[in-house]
Amino acid sequence: MIVTALADILETDRDVSGPGWSSRRLLLASDGLGFSLTDTIIKKGAALELEYKHHFEACYCIEGKGQIRAFDDDTWHTLEPFTLYALDLHDRHVVRATDTDLRLVCVFNPPLSGREVHRKDGSYAPLDHDDGGEV
Secondary structure (H helix, E strand, O other): OOOOOHHHHOOOOOEEEEOOEEEEEEEOHHHOOOOEEEEEEEOOOOEEEEOOOOOEEEEEEEEOOEEEEEOOOOOOEEEOOOOEEEEOOOOOEEEEEOOOOEEEEEEEEOOOOOOOOOOOOOOOOOOOOOOOOOO
8 A cells, every 4th residue: 555645745856847847746657556646736827838759648637727738729628626638649738827826636657757857849758768758
């Protein structure tokens, strides 16, 4: 059994951030469950262009307000508490926090190692590529 409080993650190597976002990695590949789970904050006003080429991701909004759209589509979808989006086709997308910070619970498959940060193309490196995700 794994029991972890968010307070146990903060200010550790599982608390990762970059421009406009922070990701508190609650479960990682090393936990052996076959997926990872993060508590992610996108800062108000931030717009992130992302494409997880090597991972599937599902995000469940629990706080705040934002929007998401496919990169090649002009249709924005509202993100607010109790809204889920799933990137089932490794979708290139833009997610942004509008009125407030946006808080998401995110599941990745394959699981994150914990060191990932977004590469220049908005993706994370595959799990077996040990560069921490930076290119």
